[in-house]
Amino acid sequence: MAAAKRTDRQLGILLLAVTVVGWGLNWPVVKVLLQDWPPLFARGLAGVAAAGLLAALAGWRGERILVPGRSVARLAAAGFANVFAWMGFTTVAMQWLSVAEAALLVYTMPLWVCLLDWPIRDVRPSNRHLLALALGFGGIVVLLGGEVGGSTAPGWGLGVTLALLAAILFAAATLxxxxxxxxxxxxxxxxxxxxxxxxxxxxxxxxEHGRIGSLSPGGALAFAYMVLGPMAACYVTWFAALRRLPSATAAIGTLLVPVIGIVSATLLLGEPLGWRESLAMALTLSGVALALRKDQGDR
Structure with a gap:
């Protein structure tokens, strides 16, 4: 029995690793695709194709595709916060933000859960959560401090707003x-x-008047990867990992997603990775990891 549990956990960790790498590499891939297609058209078409693949997978597994009418509203609301905002707003934001900026801003989501838990469910933040918030938002200040008041690209402020709004809406939907x-x-x-x-x-x-014919060979590879990997296969491996690992372990594991995204964008796209990005990454992800820890009487 112990050996079976250990094997199941090892498989869960492997599945989580596949998910995290797939999602992480998607950040520079989105940048490549945006060179050919506008953001909503690109992400929308990829999502529709991925939904078709997931539906086919569910049917192959003998799962009922139709849902009860009472569930449609909740699925639509969750879809707006978890997909339309999380993916759509972020993709639009990446027209003006680097991968480092977009990834770290979006992955402040657990910090917003801690912050919104107070007004929504009357759960006061503990000292640990306050420290997590301070670290996380300190990372944002470091990341954006060199841009605010400086010469920024047109739309940079809108990009920051959209990325933060994606994180906030996802957090609110979670609660x-x-x-x-x-x-x-x-x-x-x-x-x-x-x-x-x-x-x-x-x-x-x-x-946006996106046209399928404007897709370059590199863009086609990026689109295929986005559909087959992050938006289809990685969801399957994610759910499989959640069946084998504690939710806290899986959640903390996802903190590697922005790290992989930032490093791969540096290697593949030549985006800068200086002291500011490195310090912001350390502060923000430390805060998020602290926020995700289980309560142990630390209030």
């Missing part, structure tokens, strides 16, 4: 929305991605 348990995780993800990305694609077609 306010009950998980949809009437269907399997893969089916729930299929509906969330589909309900969020279909209007995103339509909005991109109407406002």
């Amino acid at each position: 306010l929305l009950r998980p949809v348990t009437e269907v399997t995780p893969v089916v729930a993800t299929t509906w969330q991605v589909g309900l969020a990305c279909a209007p995103m694609l339509l909005l991109g077609i109407a406002s």
